Amino acid sequence: xxxxxxxxxxxxxxxxxxxxxxxxxxxxxxxxxxxxxxxxxxxxxxxxxxxxxxxxxxxxxxxxxxxxxxxxxxxxxxxxxxxxxxxxxxxxxxxxxxxxxxxxxxxxxxxxxxxxxxxxxxxxxxxxxxxxxxxxxxxxxxxxxxxxxxxxxxxxxxxxxxxxxxxxxxxxxxxxxxxxxxxxxxxxxxxxxxxxxxxxxxxxxxxxxxxxxxxxxxxxxxxxxxxxxxxxxxxxxxxxxxxxxxxxxxxxxxxxxxxxxxxxxxxxxxxxxxxxxxxxxxxxxxxxxxxxxxxxxxxxxxxxxxxxxxxxxxxxxxxxxxxxxxxxxxxxxxxxxxxxxxxxxxxxxxxxxxxxxxxxxxxxxxxxxxxxxxxxxxxxxxxxxxxxxxxxxxxxxxxxxxxxxxxxxxxxxxxxxxxxxxxxxxxxxxxxxxxxxxxxxxxxxxxxxxxxxxxxxxxxxxxx
Amino acid sequence: xxxxxxxxxxxxxxxxxxxxxxxxxxxxxxxxxxxxxxxxxxxxxxxxxxxxxxxxxxxx
Numbered sequence: 036x037x038x039x040x041x042x043x044x045x046x047x048x049x050x051x052x053x054x055x056x057x058x059x060x061x062x063x064x065x066x067x068x069x070x071x072x073x074x075x076x077x078x079x080x081x082x083x084x085x086x087x088x089x090x091x092x093x094x095x096x097x098x099x100x101x102x103x104x105x106x107x108x109x110x111x112x113x114x115x116x117x118x119x120x121x122x123x124x125x126x127x128x129x130x131x132x133x134x135x136x137x138x139x140x141x142x143x144x145x146x147x148x149x150x151x152x153x154x155x156x157x158x159x160x161x162x163x164x165x166x167x168x169x170x171x172x173x174x175x176x177x178x179x180x181x182x183x184x185x186x187x188x189x190x191x192x193x194x195x196x197x198x199x200x201x202x203x204x205x206x207x208x209x210x211x212x213x214x215x216x217x218x219x220x221x222x223x224x225x226x227x228x229x230x231x232x233x234x235x236x237x238x239x240x241x242x243x244x245x246x247x248x249x250x251x252x253x254x255x256x257x258x259x260x261x262x263x264x265x266x267x268x269x270x271x272x273x274x275x276x277x278x279x280x281x282x283x284x285x286x287x288x289x290x291x292x293x294x295x296x297x298x299x300x301x302x303x304x305x306x307x308x309x310x311x312x313x314x315x316x317x318x319x320x321x322x323x324x325x326x327x328x329x330x331x332x333x334x335x336x337x338x339x340x341x342x343x344x345x346x347x348x349x350x351x352x353x354x355x356x357x358x359x360x361x362x363x364x365x366x367x368x369x370x371x372x373x374x375x376x377x378x379x380x381x382x383x384x385x386x387x388x389x390x391x392x393x394x395x396x397x398x399x400x401x402x403x404x405x406x407x408x409x410x411x412x413x414x415x416x417x418x419x420x421x422x423x424x425x426x427x428x429x430x431x432x433x434x435x436x437x438x439x440x441x442x443x444x445x446x447x448x449x450x451x452x453x454x455x456x457x458x459x460x461x462x463x464x465x466x467x468x469x470x471x472x473x474x475x476x477x478x479x480x481x482x483x484x485x486x487x488x489x490x491x492x493x494x495x496x497x498x499x
Numbered sequence: 500x501x502x503x504x505x506x507x508x509x510x511x512x513x514x515x516x517x518x519x520x521x522x523x524x525x526x527x528x529x530x531x532x533x534x535x536x537x538x539x540x541x542x543x544x545x546x547x548x549x550x551x552x553x554x555x556x557x558x559x
Contacts, residue, residue: 239553337542340535356517371524372531374516375509380539385552387542392553 036102036198036252037279043101046090050101054083054145057103061147061196064497069167070191072108073116074148079103082145096143099259105197107185108149109156109234110136119234120152120184122165122361123354133232134267135201135243135260142259147197151187154366156203156236157347159211159435161186162417164363171414172495173217173461179414182215182435184208184236188246189216193495199247199256205236206339207410207439209244210451214409214464217453219481219491220246221253223261224271224471225446231266237346239385240339240443249491250452250481254278257474273472281475282482287321289403289480296328298407298438303424306408309455309463314406316487317480325402331394334387335441336433341376341384348373392445399447399470404480407438409451409464438466448474452481453490462490504533 042048058076065071086101106112109119111129118124132140140146151169153161161183162168169186171179172194181189185202189212192200202209204222213220221244228243235241245256261275293299293314299307318324348355348370355362355370362370398405411434412422421428442449447468454465465484469477485491506525509532513520520528 334542334545337538337545340538341542344535368524368527368531371513371518371520371528372535374518375512375532376535376539380535380542382552383539383542383546386546386550388553389550390546 036099036247037249037255039198040099040102040255043090044095050083050086050090050145051080053101054079054103054147057147057197064194065196067170068172068190068194068196069169070151070187070194070196071105071148072118072120072151072166072187075115075146078115079145079147086143086145097259098142098255099139100143102144102199103147103197104139104144105147105150105188105191105200106136107152107188107201107203109152109203110201111232112136112146112149115149117149117234118166119156120154120163120166123358125165129232131232134229134264136232138260144259150185150191150200153184153186154363155234155351156184156205156208157366157369159183159207159432161189161212168417171216172497173414175496178417179461180215180417182211182410182414185212185246189213189218192216192218192246192248194497195494199245199252202244202246203233204242204244204443205240205343206436206443209242209246210409210439210449210464210466211435213246213451215414215462217462217490217493217495218246218248219250219253219450219452220244221257221450221474221478222442222448223257223474224448226269226271227448227472227474228257228260229264229267229270231264235346235350237343239346240343242443250450250478250485251279251282253450254282254478254482271472276475278475278478281479283479284483284486285321286317286480286483289322289476290325290401291317291322291480292325292327292398292402292405294327294329294405294407297332301424301437302408302411305413305455305457306411306463310406310408310465313454313465313484317484320483320487327398327402327405329394329398329441331391332441334391335444338384338387338391338444339440341380342388344369344373345376345381348376388444391441395445395447395468396471403469403476405468407466407468409438409466410435411437413457413459413461413463442468447471448477450477450481452484454488455490504529504536
């Protein structure tokens with residue numbers, strides 16, 4: 036995106052050609068990949084023409100002038116169907132844009148369409164019974180999950196069906212598909228990016244963020260989206276730094292904490308090897324590496340379970356009572372379970388979050404970032420209920436979110452970037468966690484790593 | 500220790516909450532609700548002390 040924006044600014048490429056090329060690629064590949072729910076050719080091409088006309092007259096619309104993006108289909112788009120990946124909202128066209136959609140458009144971005152997802156964002160596999168389950172582009176033979184819930188965003192960016200996309204992350208839904216699809220994704224600090232006009236899963240856990248090929252692209256998108264929004268009272272008034280300027284290319288002197296207990300120790304062997312190697316690479320670039328343990332991380336499952344289930348049920352209560360058969364079976368059952376969370380259990384979940392947040396804050400008072408695998412496993416076949424790690428069978432769903440959800444509970448910024456591949460050729464993600472509102476350092480570490488490696492530059496074996 | 504949940508008690512609770520569920524749906528839901536209750540119980544055990552909830556979350 037950074038390079039594309041530069042080429043458009045320099046008038047070396049035309050926004051119309053760029054948008055048309057992406058629409059052609061979507062037409063060619065997305066019948067198989069199922070990454071889009073709605074392709075917005077009718078508005079994308081006129082927007083690209085307007086961007087081209089502005090460029091011709093020497094006007095700059097913003098840092099994303101003429102650059103195409105995709106939106107997970109839970110971002111409200113004025114007059115354009117916003118389904119949440121569900122039949123419940125299959126014909127709903129919102130009356131106004133989400134704040135981040137307006138901000139991206141204001142920065143000159145051209146929206147290509149609305150991306151597939153796990154229904155109402157309530158699942159880390161990213162499957163969808165209503166619009167077809169997106170296919171992981173890294174395996175042309177076996178239908179594997181993309182990870183979710185932002186599965187369409189992960190597949191579309193990996194397959195080159197958009198250079199950048201919006202995801203959302205309640206338990207890992209940006210970072211998990213970024214890890215499984217071999218792209219870069221950032222869950223910013225809670226309060227850094229507005230959630231206004233974004234269909235909620237759980238208000239106090241939901242985060243909005245970019246999914247792109249590189250950390251630099253994520254920095255470009257984040258800069259266009261972040262900042263206080265009167266429509267979302269949880270957004271921060273802290274100023275938005277220049278994230279691209281923060282990418283110095285060096286990690287010299289930074290202190291990196293490696294999360295071994297709970298994280299490295301329960302990951303599959305390929306993930307452990309790749310992340311250990313990534314940490315060595317960062318050490319070789321001048322960072323110092325330290326061992327870290329988070330005692331309260333074991334509370335994450337209980338806290339997330341109670342709070343997310345109760346908040347999701349509160350949002351869906353009327354629909355789940357009146358129109359239960361319109362939900363997919365898995366999401367219907369998860370939502371109904373939320374009816375049985377007591378008020379005390381919900382509050383205890385929120386109390387546990389304070390303990391977790393305080394511990395991560397304390398660790399990050401002496402370190403700059405934390406590093407861990409993003410997911411313990413790589414993309415599984417779409418119908419796999421279990422996966423084997425170290426000879427032990429584990430259920431796929433809780434395994435996928437094990438390393439990511441702690442940082443939804445604490446609200447710290449966390450990125451996933453590619454750091455290797457399994458023997459089967461499936462991507463592996465490195466998770467980098469930073470201090471509250473210090474996305475700049477997270478992105479700086481990710482970018483420095485990407486300048487020294489080429490995992491992010493590899494492309495899935497697709498024809499088209 | 501809370502008493503174990505059964506299909507019948509879950510049916511009663513569901514009805515009180517306005518959910519009409521078939522026996523098959525109740526059977527599928529029971530282990531999910533039971534797992535949530537177990538996690539909530541383990542959380543209670545870990546939360547000794549004076550910890551306030553994060554009801555207003557990190558506004559700066």
